[in-house]
Amino acid sequence: MGDARNESPRAARQRGAGSPASASRLRVGSTSWWRRFLARGVFWRWLLRYAVLNVPIWIEPLVIASWSLFFLLWASARRGVMRNLKAIKPGSTSVANFFRSYRVFWNFAWTLADNVRFKESHVIPDWEFTGYEHFEAMQTSGGAILLTAHMGSYDLGAHLFAERSGHRIIMVRAPEIDPETHEFEEKHRAEELRVEFNVKASDLALDLLHAIREGGIVAVQGDRVTQGIADLPATLFGKPTRLPAGPFALAMAARAPIHPVFIVRVGRRRYRVIAFPPITIAPTRERETAFAAALETWTKELEDVIRTRWYQWFTFEPFSPELAE
């Protein structure tokens, strides 16, 4: 074992420490004990891990049902889901969307539990495939970008892919807001996966480019932007929004295809991989036009999947500024 202080930043990330830049940023801010109990605090992750290790499987549905009710008390998330539902299902009533938000939390709780169970006990779910030929094409190709959304289980899907294809998977995700939660997630993530935290676009771009050129798969969630990330204007469900520009710029620079893949939960310990045909972006001087065309395809596929599986879209903030008003 080498001394961690002498490691290169890249080696540190491969070891699982996350980006040093992101880690230092995450340490900034208050770490008062009470923050652990906030919605994004580490207490809930501890509790979930405890539950996964201690709740008998046959009583799990009851525990998940009661915890999903508890999630409903998380007012800002509930309001966020209800506002998004209003756009996804035009003309829907607030009462109906209140109950629909319970269904979103129910699926979210199951997904979290399945994810933790996989990490702790390597219990894998059943898998179904839609668009299997596209999924297979991605597995046999060289480096590529896997573009997905906050649906189902990201980690489980990446594990499935890593196991079947033998490709290296690099997951890019927004860091946890709470530093203790971030540390917890780092400590308990699956061993096979490398996770990069998308704190600042320029921090990661070169690393990801190298990874794709070496035949790796970069998995990015393309349905939400966080602060400091380059974005592109888009329209989702008739509302203006902003989606990440990174995957499209990376695809152009690496001359690699973008594979839109969604992992949705279809039942207890059962997930479906929905793979769409790859989106290719040819290098051109007309970057904006090329990005706009690719973004339009992505937005259409994203809308199609969300419209039919709204109860799987784990976006707890209004996706458009129009909905936040």
Place this chain on the structure above:
Amino acid sequence: MNRHHFALARLIAHFVEDRQSCLSGTILLANDRDQSAIENYSVAIWFYVTTVCYIAAVVPWLLAIPLAVVAISLPLLSGAGMKANGQILMLLQFSASAYFATASGPVKYVAWLFLIVFFMNSAAWILARWLEI
């Protein structure tokens, strides 16, 4: 491949279920004893409803519904692990059923149902071991 947890369900599946004829090129099934959705949902609902009935024998129904969740969750705080907690819960429910089986009122039918299924599962466990299922 048996994807059921309880001996009774394993035995039924062994004789009744079509042996994974649904397997095709686009489905990957996990080989896990706890994979049956219908078994797990049925047991969870049945266990919960039984607990609600026992608590409702003492307190009003409306109070019994949330109290049953608390009553089932409390033993899980032992931290003894998934298997031991399952055994603790079953033992507690068995004791409560034995108590309510002699009570007057409709709750005794709920208790007898639990006891009958419990003993059927015990018998199925012996049979399943004999059949090496």
